[in-house]
Amino acid sequence: MNEDAYGELISSLARESDKSIVLLVMDGVGDVAGRGGRTPLAAAGTPNLDALAGAGACGLLVPIATGVTPGSGPAHLGLFGYDPVLYQVGRGVLSALGLEFPLEETDVAARLNFCTVDEAGNVADRRAGRIPDEENRRVIGKILSALELPAGVEVFFQTEAEHRALLVLRGEGLDDDVGDTDPQATGVPPLAPDRPPHERSRTAKMAAGLIGQVGKILADEPRANMILARGFAKHPDWPKFAERYKLKPAAVAGYPMYRGVARLVGIPVVAQPTTAEGVCAEAAKAIADHTFVFAHFKYCDKAGEDGDFAEKVRRIEEMDSALPKLLAAGPDVLIVTGDHSTPCSLKAHSWHPVPVVMRAPYLRGGQAARFDELACRAGEIGTITSKELLPLAMAHAGKLEKFGA
Amino acid sequence: MNEDAYGELISSLARESDKSIVLLVMDGVGDVAGRGGRTPLAAAGTPNLDALAGAGACGLLVPIATGVTPGSGPAHLGLFGYDPVLYQVGRGVLSALGLEFPLEETDVAARLNFCTVDEAGNVADRRAGRIPDEENRRVIGKILSALELPAGVEVFFQTEAEHRALLVLRGEGLDDDVGDTDPQATGVPPLAPDRPPHERSRTAKMAAGLIGQVGKILADEPRANMILARGFAKHPDWPKFAERYKLKPAAVAGYPMYRGVARLVGIPVVAQPTTAEGVCAEAAKAIADHTFVFAHFKYCDKAGEDGDFAEKVRRIEEMDSALPKLLAAGPDVLIVTGDHSTPCSLKAHSWHPVPVVMRAPYLRGGQAARFDELACRAGEIGTITSKELLPLAMAHAGKLEKFGA
Numbered sequence: 001m002n003e004d005a006y007g008e009l010i011s012s013l014a015r016e017s018d019k020s021i022v023l024l025v026m027d028g029v030g031d032v033a034g035r036g037g038r039t040p041l042a043a044a045g046t047p048n049l050d051a052l053a054g055a056g057a058c059g060l061l062v063p064i065a066t067g068v069t070p071g072s073g074p075a076h077l078g079l080f081g082y083d084p085v086l087y088q089v090g091r092g093v094l095s096a097l098g099l100e101f102p103l104e105e106t107d108v109a110a111r112l113n114f115c116t117v118d119e120a121g122n123v124a125d126r127r128a129g130r131i132p133d134e135e136n137r138r139v140i141g142k143i144l145s146a147l148e149l150p151a152g153v154e155v156f157f158q159t160e161a162e163h164r165a166l167l168v169l170r171g172e173g174l175d176d177d178v179g180d181t182d183p184q185a186t187g188v189p190p191l192a193p194d195r196p197p198h199e200r201s202r203t204a205k206m207a208a209g210l211i212g213q214v215g216k217i218l219a220d221e222p223r224a225n226m227i228l229a230r231g232f233a234k235h236p237d238w239p240k241f242a243e244r245y246k247l248k249p250a251a252v253a254g255y256p257m258y259r260g261v262a263r264l265v266g267i268p269v270v271a272q273p274t275t276a277e278g279v280c281a282e283a284a285k286a287i288a289d290h291t292f293v294f295a296h297f298k299y300c301d302k303a304g305e306d307g308d309f310a311e312k313v314r315r316i317e318e319m320d321s322a323l324p325k326l327l328a329a330g331p332d333v334l335i336v337t338g339d340h341s342t343p344c345s346l347k348a349h350s351w352h353p354v355p356v357v358m359r360a361p362y363l364r365g366g367q368a369a370r371f372d373e374l375a376c377r378a379g380e381i382g383t384i385t386s387k388e389l390l391p392l393a394m395a396h397a398g399k400l401e402k403f404g405a
Numbered sequence: 406m407n408e409d410a411y412g413e414l415i416s417s418l419a420r421e422s423d424k425s426i427v428l429l430v431m432d433g434v435g436d437v438a439g440r441g442g443r444t445p446l447a448a449a450g451t452p453n454l455d456a457l458a459g460a461g462a463c464g465l466l467v468p469i470a471t472g473v474t475p476g477s478g479p480a481h482l483g484l485f486g487y488d489p490v491l492y493q494v495g496r497g498v499l500s501a502l503g504l505e506f507p508l509e510e511t512d513v514a515a516r517l518n519f520c521t522v523d524e525a526g527n528v529a530d531r532r533a534g535r536i537p538d539e540e541n542r543r544v545i546g547k548i549l550s551a552l553e554l555p556a557g558v559e560v561f562f563q564t565e566a567e568h569r570a571l572l573v574l575r576g577e578g579l580d581d582d583v584g585d586t587d588p589q590a591t592g593v594p595p596l597a598p599d600r601p602p603h604e605r606s607r608t609a610k611m612a613a614g615l616i617g618q619v620g621k622i623l624a625d626e627p628r629a630n631m632i633l634a635r636g637f638a639k640h641p642d643w644p645k646f647a648e649r650y651k652l653k654p655a656a657v658a659g660y661p662m663y664r665g666v667a668r669l670v671g672i673p674v675v676a677q678p679t680t681a682e683g684v685c686a687e688a689a690k691a692i693a694d695h696t697f698v699f700a701h702f703k704y705c706d707k708a709g710e711d712g713d714f715a716e717k718v719r720r721i722e723e724m725d726s727a728l729p730k731l732l733a734a735g736p737d738v739l740i741v742t743g744d745h746s747t748p749c750s751l752k753a754h755s756w757h758p759v760p761v762v763m764r765a766p767y768l769r770g771g772q773a774a775r776f777d778e779l780a781c782r783a784g785e786i787g788t789i790t791s792k793e794l795l796p797l798a799m800a801h802a803g804k805l806e807k808f809g810a
Contacts, residue, residue: 391472
């Protein structure tokens with residue numbers, strides 16, 4: 001890892017206090033001009049968010065760096081103040097954390113997709129027809145009952161959802177120098193995990209052997225007759241959120257991925273609501289005995305991924321209606337933002353900066369008239385990177401000492 | 406020290422010329438919305454600063470990094486183009502420079518507070534009732550007449566003001582691996598300077614012995630019966646301002662701290678006025694035979710620290726009235742800004758970006774209508790870090806070569 005000078009500076013200045021910070025993430029809320037030249041945020045009726053924008057400080061967040069589209073993991077690490085370029089983790093570990101798999105320090109985890117290969121061994125469907133969870137579980141049982149394990153190694157398979165699963169290898173001396181086997185295309189065979197530059201890894205060879213066995217065990221399956229593995233990784237040894245910032249953190253998140261990234265930095269999950277109402281209610285509750293609450297609302301991103309402008313507007317309005325419950329709980333600093341933009345026209349995550357509003361003491365006034373991409377551009381926070389947001393909130397909450405005399 | 410890539414780039418491009426740059430620092434001038442929703446700068450009648458803002462380039466300076474509140478030393482180093490996170494110095498050295506103590510290369514300096522300890526040895530008053538300078542001098546005389554020195558070491562005590570003093574140790578082989586003894590709290594004893602991780606430092610052991618002696622010598626004093634020491638440090642070996650930028654610098658500063666930080670980078674002090682009139686008059690004079698003049702006006706910060714909004718407005722207006730004298734001297738580039746914000750509502754330094762205006766050739770127009778936090782937000786300079794300001798001024802003064810062919 002490169003040097004995390006800014007993060008270490010903030011950490012060195014952090015001081016404990018009972019002031020509370022709430023970070024409400026409307027996943028993928030940022031967008032670009034769509035229907036009528038407006039973004040979903042601009043088109044939505046959001047009296048509560050607009051009032052917040054008028055009284056709070058507004059701005060835009062660059063999730064990673066100019067032009068860089070983040071995955072959910074890095075986007076959230078940035079919001080937690082961990083530079084996502086310095087703090088990188090494999091997909092396997094994120095999956096394990098999301099499934100609440102008790103990953104040990106020496107374990108190596110990988111994300112699996114069941115897939116369909118044709119008679120020539122080429123990938124025909126990278127998602128095995130999106131088999132139901134049930135079939136996923138059945139196929140995993142079949143693998144486990146027939147798999148011959150290498151000496152001294154335990155192997156875990158765990159159903160995630162549809163065609164997705166988790167693979168964990170446990171044993172002494174394992175490494176994560178293992179190649180992805182997903183060719184990211186159909187009509188070609190899976191890649192070998194022990195191809196160069198991974199040919200000297202004992203674990204890569206072991207993975208190759210196990211995947212070969214799985215292919216034979218599943219040969220008679222109509223759909224899930226092979227696995228594709230990616231993101232082999234060990235749990236990173238990073239500074240824990242609570243120690244780094246002298247905060248007592250809690251996560252309120254209904255989806256595995258976000259629980260996983262919270263746990264990755266040691267933020268315990270205290271509730272798993274998925275509705276806007278539920279997220280705001282649980283976050284409001286969590287303030288009582290935590291000084292940092294991360295609350296995650298998924299559905300804006302889902303609507304963006306589906307390219308459904310009207311649904312995204314509706315989800316934004318849903319959160320706006322739920323917001324008073326959270327406001328009433330009176331966090332000392334309240335942030336509402338997204339982890340990244342998910343423009344409906346792109347049907348995917350994007351690099352566009354994300355609007356942010358912060359209710360805090362010691363502001364300068366002259367803020368945005370509403371909470372949207374355009375109004376936030378001229379706000380007091382300006383355009384900063386996501387990793388600067390938590391330090392700014394800590395400053396407003398009186399949680400950072402002066403630097404130097 | 407970490408890599409100072411930007412500073413070294415600027416240094417490599419610097420070229421000598423007779424154009425002049427004046428940096429006028431209104432200490433702590435930035436603020437947040439206070440009386441009537443306005444900041445002191447917005448509330449003050451400042452025709453000269455406003456005219457400057459209308460004709461010049463405006464912007465905001467982040468002193469250190471987002472969310473970080475600077476002390477005076479780091480804040481000024483940033484304005485001098487030295488990244489404050491890379492160029493860190495102990496408080497003792499700053500005190501020594503401020504008192505014009507002729508610090509030698511191998512000296513170790515520390516900042517002292519006289520304090521009151523109770524019979525159990527616990528700190529009862531960290532400032533010894535803010536004893537007058539006279540009592541401070543008397544007590545130092547008492548220490549010096551009774552202190553037994555370790556072999557080969559000279560010890561200097563110098564009165565600063567009230568309860569504050571400077572300690573300097575001189576001798577071969579001294580180090581600055583010495584712990585602060587100020588516990589930053591009352592009801593607990595002073596800390597040992599040679600506690601871990603300082604237990605292997607010969608100088609720390611020596612400091613412990615000297616402080617022990619001082620406690621005995623002052624045992625019968627009613628108020629100043631002990632000392633607290635912090636910021637043990639040696640003079641850093643940094644690039645000198647004149648060489649780094651090919652500028653002939655001068656400092657006009659009435660307060661020790663700011664003279665000290667100027668000398669730290671080799672800027673000689675040519676005058677020590679404290680009034681706005683005096684600062685502008687002396688800076689105007691200094692332009693005649695210097696190409697960079699740092700002029701410091703303290704009282705905006707003092708008013709902010711006192712939480713006195715009306716006084717801060719008055720001090721700002723005082724500087725505005727004095728400004729024509731400096732403008733008339735015709736510096737090629739004139740900057741007016743602060744080192745940091747000192748909001749009246751916080752009564753302390755803060756992390757808020759600081760308004761800046763620069764009168765210079767080659768501007769784009771469409772500037773701020775007045776000089777305050779809100780208007781400057783939309784200005785030509787944008788929001789930059791303090792360390793970028795001097796390079797920008799040098800560019801405008803034609804003092805930077807083109808980079809590359």
